Amino acid sequence: MAYTLITANRNYSSWSLRPWLLMKALGIPFADRIEPFTKPANYDEFRAFSPTGQVPVLLDGTRTVWDSLGITLYLADRFPQVWPTGEAARAFAMCAVSEMHGGFSALRNQCTMNVGVRVQKPPFDAALARDVARIHELFEEGLDRFGGPWLAGADFSAVDAFFAPVAWRVRTYGIDVGRGRAWVDTVIAHPAMQQWEAEALAETWREESHEAELGGAGEIVADYRAP
Known part of the structure; x- marks a missing residue:
């Protein structure tokens, strides 16, 4: 193949x-x-x-x-x-992936992904607060039920890949996800995520609308991207 x-x-x-x-x-x-x-x-x-x-x-x-x-x-x-082997873990992973794919619009819209910056976020509105609370809940449920370090158990699976962009958002905006921060740190430390970050920091592309979204998300307090 x-x-x-x-x-x-x-x-x-x-x-x-x-x-x-x-x-x-x-x-x-x-x-x-x-x-x-x-x-x-x-x-x-x-x-x-x-x-x-x-x-x-x-x-x-x-x-x-x-x-x-x-x-x-x-x-x-x-x-x-791609999916966890255990039936309960697989069901959780499939539901969480589907929820991530179709939901969390406030998080997407108000906390645009940008790997190379850090942003001071204004107080959350009600919609964003609900999304963050649900992320917090999902992360802790996965870790508690299946023992970590990944969201559905001992092995990386699709649910970790689908929430990986949230990990960058947690770091960029300083979002509190409670004990779910353990998973955030684990996924960011993965060699593939480290490769993605290195390539992101090396990029010199800037696209006007994405940069405008970033500027509207809060005060940029650090920018580690190549000039």
Whole structure:
């Protein structure tokens, strides 16, 4: 098999991080192709390789697999380690992945992902506070029920990949996730996450709309990205 995974900027692209980290952490080989966001709307350019005009996209020979969840489900048919082996842990992981994929809109919108900066966040509004409380609850439930260090037990699985962008947000905005911080520290220390961060810090791309979202999220108190 010869997979190619198409992703975008390391600083910005939370959706890209999910399958990239999943494949790296599970040792699934792939060619790494970056198509950066160069303007607020990249739909027309991305339509050349993506039916939705978005990333990530997995190429498997002549087959195109799109969307981070679609890619995860596709890989799970071929690599059983994508999901935890225990029935209870697998059910938790599948539900949490689905919840992350379809929810947490306030967290996404008000705490845009940017790996290379630190932001002083104003007080949370009610919607963001609810999202953070639910993240806090999910992290602690996974660790308590399945024993850690990963969210569904001893082994890395899809649920860890799906919440990895939240780990960067926790660090960027100083979000309190209670005992879930143990998982945040564990996933950030993973060699693949360290690689992603190193590539993010080395990026010189700046895209106007993403930078505007970052500026609106709070006061930037540190920027470690290459100039």
